[in-house]
Amino acid sequence: MNPLELAGIEKRFPGVVALDGVDLDVRAGEIHALVGQNGAGKSTLAKILTGLERADAGTFSVDGRRVRPRSPAEALALGIGAIHQEVDLVPELSLAENLLLGREPLRWWGSDRRELASRARRALADLGVEVDVRRAAKDVPLGVQQQVCIARALSSDARILIYDEPTASLGSAEVERLFAQMRALRERGLAQVFVAHSLEQVFALADRITVLRDGKRVGTFVARESSPHAIVEAMLGAALGGAPERRASTAGHAWFEARGLARPGVLAPIDFALAPGEVLGVVGLVGSGRTELARALVAADPGVHGERLVDGAPVRVTSPRAAARVGLWLSPEDRKVDGLCLGLSVRENLALGVQRRARFARVSRAEQTELAERWIRALGIAATPEQRVGTLSGGNQQKVILARLLAAEPRLVVLDEPTRGVDVGAKAQLEARIAECAERGLSVLFISSELDEVVRRARRVLVLRDRRAEVLLVDADVAALRRAMAGGETAGTAPHTMVPPGGRDAE
Amino acid sequence: MPSERVRAKLASFAPLYVLLATWLVAALTTPHFAELAWRDGRVVGASVDVCVRAVPVMLAALGLTLVIAGGGIDLSVGSVLALAAVGAARASEAGGSAAVAVGAAVGLGLLVGALNGALVVALGLAPIVATLASMIVVRGAAQLAAGGVVVPIDRSGLVEFLGARPAGLPASVLLVGLLFAAFVVAKRGFAFGLYIEASGDNPRAARLAGLPVGAVLFATYVLCGLASALAGLVVASEIRAADSASAGLYLELDAILAVVIGGTPLSGGRARLLATLVGALALQTLATAMLMHGLAPHVALLVKGLVVLVAAAIARPSWGRAIA
Numbered sequence A: 001m002n003p004l005e006l007a008g009i010e011k012r013f014p015g016v017v018a019l020d021g022v023d024l025d026v027r028a029g030e031i032h033a034l035v036g037q038n039g040a041g042k043s044t045l046a047k048i049l050t051g052l053e054r055a056d057a058g059t060f061s062v063d064g065r066r067v068r069p070r071s072p073a074e075a076l077a078l079g080i081g082a083i084h085q086e087v088d089l090v091p092e093l094s095l096a097e098n099l100l101l102g103r104e105p106l107r108w109w110g111s112d113r114r115e116l117a118s119r120a121r122r123a124l125a126d127l128g129v130e131v132d133v134r135r136a137a138k139d140v141p142l143g144v145q146q147q148v149c150i151a152r153a154l155s156s157d158a159r160i161l162i163y164d165e166p167t168a169s170l171g172s173a174e175v176e177r178l179f180a181q182m183r184a185l186r187e188r189g190l191a192q193v194f195v196a197h198s199l200e201q202v203f204a205l206a207d208r209i210t211v212l213r214d215g216k217r218v219g220t221f222v223a224r225e226s227s228p229h230a231i232v233e234a235m236l237g238a239a240l241g242g243a244p245e246r247r248a249s250t251a252g253h254a255w256f257e258a259r260g261l262a263r264p265g266v267l268a269p270i271d272f273a274l275a276p277g278e279v280l281g282v283v284g285l286v287g288s289g290r291t292e293l294a295r296a297l298v299a300a301d302p303g304v305h306g307e308r309l310v311d312g313a314p315v316r317v318t319s320p321r322a323a324a325r326v327g328l329w330l331s332p333e334d335r336k337v338d339g340l341c342l343g344l345s346v347r348e349n350l351a352l353g354v355q356r357r358a359r360f361a362r363v364s365r366a367e368q369t370e371l372a373e374r375w376i377r378a379l380g381i382a383a384t385p386e387q388r389v390g391t392l393s394g395g396n397q398q399k400v401i402l403a404r405l406l407a408a409e410p411r412l413v414v415l416d417e418p419t420r421g422v423d424v425g426a427k428a429q430l431e432a433r434i435a436e437c438a439e440r441g442l443s444v445l446f447i448s449s450e451l452d453e454v455v456r457r458a459r460r461v462l463v464l465r466d467r468r469a470e471v472l473l474v475d476a477d478v479a480a481l482r483r484a485m486a487g488g489e490t491a492g493t494a495p496h497t498m499v500p501p502g503g504r505d506a507e
Numbered sequence B: 001m002p003s004e005r006v007r008a009k010l011a012s013f014a015p016l017y018v019l020l021a022t023w024l025v026a027a028l029t030t031p032h033f034a035e036l037a038w039r040d041g042r043v044v045g046a047s048v049d050v051c052v053r054a055v056p057v058m059l060a061a062l063g064l065t066l067v068i069a070g071g072g073i074d075l076s077v078g079s080v081l082a083l084a085a086v087g088a089a090r091a092s093e094a095g096g097s098a099a100v101a102v103g104a105a106v107g108l109g110l111l112v113g114a115l116n117g118a119l120v121v122a123l124g125l126a127p128i129v130a131t132l133a134s135m136i137v138v139r140g141a142a143q144l145a146a147g148g149v150v151v152p153i154d155r156s157g158l159v160e161f162l163g164a165r166p167a168g169l170p171a172s173v174l175l176v177g178l179l180f181a182a183f184v185v186a187k188r189g190f191a192f193g194l195y196i197e198a199s200g201d202n203p204r205a206a207r208l209a210g211l212p213v214g215a216v217l218f219a220t221y222v223l224c225g226l227a228s229a230l231a232g233l234v235v236a237s238e239i240r241a242a243d244s245a246s247a248g249l250y251l252e253l254d255a256i257l258a259v260v261i262g263g264t265p266l267s268g269g270r271a272r273l274l275a276t277l278v279g280a281l282a283l284q285t286l287a288t289a290m291l292m293h294g295l296a297p298h299v300a301l302l303v304k305g306l307v308v309l310v311a312a313a314i315a316r317p318s319w320g321r322a323i324a
């Protein structure tokens, strides 16, 4: 009898069958990976397991007992804990309060703070985490917040943990720590379900892998007897074409230049230049200033210093709107908070991109629909034009943002983690689409924590460290990037020397 | 699944069902309620009466729909109504023509709307706080301008202007139609509607997508001020006086209710203009029917509260489903 057994699970949403007869069994002491393309139904399955959604049909048993949790609290009472991609702590409360929320040790005058703190400290120490538990959740890094979520689940005696894309916003050191913990929990006999897109991570961790495609279970594979190749084939239902090769950066004049771009206290002055069609990579550890650089470039936050030159002439950019006027667009890191109007339809979100060019005259409904249909096809978005963006799967939401950006016919796009949460097949598709636009002269500032992706796309890579530019590397490999990010030897050019794009590095 | 789509479509007509149900119940229980007649070149009857009486709420609620769709709220609509009425009365008292009186009222409405917009957009005050303050201040200003008395409008072209009945319908009802048409054109014919809804749904994302979020939200408050001022004109010309203390009192509540019954989510992101009008009519149908029944005021309040609850529950936007 397995701790977790699902049979014939079905879940329908208006217009889609998200899950169609899915079976899943998870053993004690097993890490069970759940993989599949965007919209395959992974999150929906995770939500059913954790009480956020209810299945329309099928059976769900925990330790052989039929259950039907109707809320995360009920799921937790059954021993099922959830670690979501979006960490769900109360930002203003302390870590200790978050950890024991609803189970605070009480005294007649209220909660017993000392007992609260010591219990929380013990729960975290159990996971090997040392942190001041009195700090507010919003003041600690995401990785630590996630540890608190795990500790919270464990301290309520969870025997089954469900992780939905837990590594999506973690730095590589934090990912390592999470994995070490998951392995330790496996030793303790917990059943763990792990949703991920990175097959590298899946194979590093999982014992068995269940592949979903279009809401159906394709199969369950024993990791040791399978290969990434076989899993990808099962996910896509076909072999994956080779990843597009890196293209030589177009030799050409830098049309865009940033000089002394800075935001006091957040980002030290940074210079860089971009030629038409060039992809400039930006890498750095979590907190190194990558997102700050992206946001500063389009003046997303007030108080940005420095100059931006377009075609040699300085331009005034004081808001994202002004940035858009000169062709600068940002695809923000946090798609739900900064990227999309979740309550609006796919069509409306895409229309926002082209609407600016039409000024106040409305892009007609027919044109909007045509636009939406075109981009849905171009990027393979699993959605209809009138579907509300909030109901799209994570990866498909990411594609909508990208589509909006490209539809706006920009000259320079800043892509902050554009492939986060995007499946392998779609990743290649997105990369190809970006490369296509680059060929037509689009410049790209490509920020990613997936270094192999950066190396594949960008010849020049700006390495950030401690909120300043550390070095500009040309034709570096992943190992060199990693060294530079950690502040090791620097064999590249000092970042303040302008490397003429297509100049020295084009030999 | 087409049946799902049909269901969603049917659900979007919820305000209409509420109106029809209220009207039917009223017609069945109230003698003469359903009757319409043609007398002296005008249509008369309880239903026409409902339309006429609903005009101030309809006007204010139209403006409020835009503000709410943008993620805001405007509590000052009733006070703006009073200020605009006093302004029009004072202007015609001073011998101004109908045009001057209308200009004075509209100007005041736009001004207060702009102030509200500036407080919310430029100073970043919470809309409920900013407009609560201006609700109080503007009511005070109206009473100050009125000098503590009811300002009569006697020899003004204003009354004739708004008292006219082109095509047998009261001019005030046509005014609602005009404002509605103008808003629909602004919303549908231009990008304004999309801009409001995007800004209301997620202002941060809208800003990063290059939308002039501040200007859009500012405009919603200005338009709401304008709509409330028009309501002030209608009220003033109807009672041929401007009563700064009682005109438009609690108008904001009825206007918000009309918007809610119309299914515009209070969290913003959707503007349902026609549904708002239907919501306002439903409220007034109820009020008129209860009046004709001679229901005691306190009973009427209870009934109204209950009907509003039921109507709001029916019209609740489907995506605002209760938290699981």
Ligand SMILES: Nc1ncnc2c1ncn2[C@@H]1O[C@H](COP(=O)(O)OP(=O)(O)OP(=O)(O)O)[C@@H](O)[C@H]1O
Pocket (backbone or CB within 6 Å): A013, A014, A016, A017, A018, A036, A037, A038, A039, A040, A041, A042, A043, A044, A045, A382, A391, A392, A393, A394, A395, A396, A421, A423
């Ligand atoms: N509330 C909802 N309403 C309508 N459709 C929904 C809803 N939630 C999910 N869906 C649809 O169900 C399907 C499965 O979505 P799900 O989020 O489970 O995918 P996923 O496998 O997690 O994808 P991703 O890798 O992109 O996160 C998608 O087509 C999605 O659009």
Ligand SMILES: [Mg+2]
Pocket (backbone or CB within 6 Å): A042, A043, A044, A393, A394, A395
């Ligand atoms: Mg998902």
